Amino acid sequence: MKESFERKYRMLLGDEYELFLESLFKPLRDAIRVNTLKVTNVDALLRRLEAKGWRLEQVPWYPHGFWVSETGGRIGATVEHCLGYYYVQDAASMIPPVVLDPKPGEVILDMCAAPGSKTTQMAQMMENKGVIIANDPKTKRIAALGSNIQRCGVMNCVITQMDGRAFGKLGPVFDKVLVDAPCTCTGTIMRSPEILATWGPYTARSLSRLQKQLLRAASRCVKKEGIIVYSVCSLEPEEGEFVVDYAVRKLGLEVEEVNVEGLKARHGLSEWMGRRFASGVENSLRVYPHDNWTEGFFVAKLVKA
Ligand SMILES: C[S@@+](CC[C@H](N)C(=O)[O-])C[C@H]1O[C@@H](n2cnc3c(N)ncnc32)[C@H](O)[C@@H]1O
Secondary structure, rough: OOOHHHHHHHHHHHHHHHHHHHHHOOOOOOOEOOOOOOOOHHHHHHHHHHHHEEEEEEOOOOOEEEEEEEEOOOOOOOHHOOOOOOOEEHHHHHHHHHHHHOOOOOEEOOOOOOOOOOHHHHHHHHHOOOOOEEEEEOHHHHHHHHHHHHOOOOOOOOOOOHHHHHHHHHHEEEEEEEEEEOOOOHHHHOOOHHHHHHOOHHHHHHHHHHHHEEEEHHHHHHHEEEEEEEEEEEOOOOOOHHHHHHHHHOEEEEOOOOOOOOOEEOOOOEEEEOOOOOHHHOOOEHHHHHHHOOEEEEEEEEEEO
């Protein structure tokens, strides 16, 4: 553990630092999202998986999300997975689409979409009606996005391969935009401990610039009164509150308070290292790994006035 990491996270978490630290070394529970685009009888699928010896537990904040234990094998290596009956997705990663709440018939941009966990979840929430533009600039990741979209029977999605910042030139065409931005991933250290090795006190700052630019593009291509959800699997204030603060001060977006039923989450910080954030930034959600035994996430719901 780097000393600078420990110092920063002790400052962020206070008395809860030890709990947080423990969560970084505790293996995560696997989770699946049952894909209702392919599965009409969810109970029958659950019984079929239980018959393999799986133990399933409902994720409280998403009706088709389930934690899986005692599988005796890899949960991505089943016929049911190949057929697209379920998607392997951490329970915290199901939160941003729940907050965006895409509806059938809407026009949605998923600006940083690959490998498609949230695109396929949104298609499911939209019952395959309306349109999702699923974008990612990386060729390898686009391949995974395409195959997940096909496997899950998503029919309302167009894939684009662009720098997300280019969407700013389109004008206000989308009802809602998801910006699930590239980040330092400090919320997923328990899955990928190498993140700790690459983490440095300034890594988040350099990504913060790109995250702000992606949000600026989102604020331009979303319609008036449209919604943008900004999310990162990071707990760094530079990638969370600082970016949302920019969205409020410079882009004129408002941060709406959200309540995700069944989820334990904290308010966003109102200040960090002597910097007071704009009013509303505290309406963001901070989800620590030890809150729900999931990955850590930061989520904000922004509205274009
Ligand atoms: C956190 S991942 C997205 C995960 C995805 N939303 C999901 O749920 O499966 C961030 C993604 O942003 C993409 N990305 C990186 N730079 C980008 C840019 N300039 N514009 C848009 N996307 C970018 C990365 O290729 C990566 O796939």
